[in-house]
Amino acid sequence: DAKTTQPPSMDCAEGRAANLPCNHSTISGNEYVYWYRQIHSQGPQYIIHGLKNNETNEMASLIITEDRKSSTLILPHATLRDTAVYYCIAKEDSSASKIIFGSGTRLSIRP
Amino acid sequence: DTEVTQTPKHLVMGMTNKKSLKCEQHMGHRAMYWYKQKAKKPPELMFVYSYEKLSINESVPSRFSPECPNSSLLNLHLHALQPEDSALYLCASSQEPVSEQYFGPGTRLTVT
Numbered sequence A: 001d002a003k004t005t006q007p008p009s010m011d012c013a014e015g016r017a018a019n020l021p022c023n024h025s026t027i028s029g030n031e032y033v034y035w036y037r038q039i040h041s042q043g044p045q046y047i048i049h050g051l052k053n054n055e056t057n058e059m060a061s062l063i064i065t066e067d068r069k070s071s072t073l074i075l076p077h078a079t080l081r082d083t084a085v086y087y088c089i090a091k092e093d094s095s096a097s098k099i100i101f102g103s104g105t106r107l108s109i110r111p
Numbered sequence B: 001d002t003e004v005t006q007t008p009k010h011l012v013m014g015m016t017n018k019k020s021l022k023c024e025q026h027m028g029h030r031a032m033y034w035y036k037q038k039a040k041k042p043p044e045l046m047f048v049y050s051y052e053k054l055s056i057n058e059s060v061p062s063r064f065s066p067e068c069p070n071s072s073l074l075n076l077h078l079h080a081l082q083p084e085d086s087a088l089y090l091c092a093s094s095q096e097p098v099s100e101q102y103f104g105p106g107t108r109l110t111v112t
Helices: none
Strands: A009-013 A017-023 A030-039 A045-049 A061-063 A069-073 A084-092 A105-110 B002-009 B010-012 B020-024 B030-036 B044-050 B053-057 B066-070 B075-077 B089-092 B109-110
Touching: A009 A017, A017 A030, A017 A084, A017 A105, A017 B089, A030 A061, A045 A061, A084 B044, A084 B075, A105 B020, B002 B089, B010 B020, B020 B030, B020 B089, B044 B066, B044 B075, B053 B066
Parallel strands: A009 A105, B010 B109
Antiparallel strands: A017 A069, A030 A045, A030 A084, A061 A069, A084 A105, B002 B020, B020 B075, B030 B044, B030 B089, B044 B053, B066 B075, B089 B109
16 A cells, blocks of 8 residues: 655644645555544544545545645634544555555644 | 444453453444554554454464454454553444444553
């Protein structure tokens, strides 16, 4: 699975959009980009995933560059409850493939 | 029911004890996972069960023994653990092995 690189920490004002970047320059054509987050003392939570096209769900939007070497997770209106560690993961669509968590980005939302 | 449950929430055990962690899901998911997470570190995969068969063992020491009695239940049997095994143990499930995973809240294990 491709290695991903994320900034170790970011902060964002409450109510503003939080944009979390992820670099995956060695991603292969059959690897999806997945985002999970882990709020303190809880299990990780699936957010969104995509292959080539931009994706949106009730939690977030995922923007993948045309060359697929990077992506951005967007939380449109951040709240204090969005404070968490966000993990960007590149994973093959294969039953033998597995999630490998990197260090993630610690996002702090300030009031 | 859209959640993964884990029991117990907390467990303290001695190095000579035998204990088990339990994980349950009723979403009809066919893949289940065990992860270990040390403080301030990301989760690390331990085992994957796919259609009730062990498909991935990440070279985990034999003092950790997984069991999948049925498609809804996953156990992790613990025996002769070391203090360095103290960690948060997370269970997850996914509809298929290739699908997104849904995590339980974890069992915080302390080995004394």
